[in-house]
Amino acid sequence: MTRPPTAAQRRVIDAADPVTGRLRGTKAQLAALVRRGLAFRHPRPPHDHFLTPAGHRIREAGAEPEQASVETATETPSATGVFAARVGGEDAAPPGGPARRREVHSAWQGMLELRRMTNPDGATDRPCGWERSHLVQAAALALEAAGHTPAGPGTEGGYRVRATPQPEAVAVYEPDGGALRACAATLERAGWQAGEYTEPRTRARYLLASPRRV
Template sequence: MNRPLTAAQRRLVDAADPVTGRLKGTGAQLAALVTRGLAFRHPRPPHAHFLTPQGHRIREAGAEPEPEPEPVKAEAPAATGVFTARVGGEGVAHQPGPARRREVHSAWQGMLELRRMTNPDGATDRPCGWERSHLVQAAALALEAAGHPPAGQDAEVGYRVRETPQPEAVAVYEADGEVLRACAASLEGAGWQVGQYTEPRTRARYLLASPRRV
């Protein structure tokens, strides 16, 4: 994509579902995003439109829109309601409240719908393309949705999900060995391949998790 988004296209991208990337707009607006490689039309009914990985990157980058030729009425920015998976260490309490539990449940249901809509066979028991391009966030969402609390800042209790040098793999740390095994079971149930390892220098135990393909 060479040209920046117009203000109208920017609003459309920003309003996409933060988890599934589902878009709402007129046929012409959605077709314009498809032409620019930022959206795709799902082949199965109801033929909804979703952001492509490039569209997600544009949305997350928050690039400035291209000015439109006609003036646009100024509006107060609406709350986006963007959901952010907690990977551990953010400084929040490790025991979520009711509001957070509702958010996590809704986000996980949205992820299952995204799997159904974007996996070629409509399977919901294994990760989809979005999860493969957002490994840390996807694994953290699966853990939090299963009821595991993330670690607070400087806290020993709770999981921490981190990137690794290995392609399509994240590391999950949890000081409690029994809880670590429970995290492994939850990830496996969410469609991830999981192995447990020990760091040679620190002797810390951790999980290495990758999205299952079949």
């Protein structure tokens, strides 16, 4: 745990947009929030600042901030318990609603920033190294951030992202054909290549998706 934000920083956090987490403040205040992992700077003009999930938790609960990653200055999806995109079919899915939408939005904006910082040419329109080493989580984040509904435990509808034996490829299942094609369009916009296939045994349709390199 780190020390709580100053009174001035807290006022900036409290005044953030309740949905997007967009911040207004002085350059020094915003830079300080970024250093503490409570905010990140959007890679595209006008380079606005937004709350990270930790920043949203400070705003909503008045809790002390959790230690954030200095390396990225953002909270990206991980297995640390800070944030995890829903891959579909989880036994204990995180609650939905506005708070979850804000977390997903912040995580996706953080991912775009991570792309900008780690892709050699600074491109944000294709996946970065982190995504290539966390294929299932990365594809699920792209889908959830675009508003697709993950499958709940024991339910038929909604997407499910699963690992495959193929290198750099995940399978995306969605029983509704139209929703499956919408998932393909979302992944392609997020910098993935996606093709539709049929499982020989079950005849279930699914997407085979992999990160685009160029």
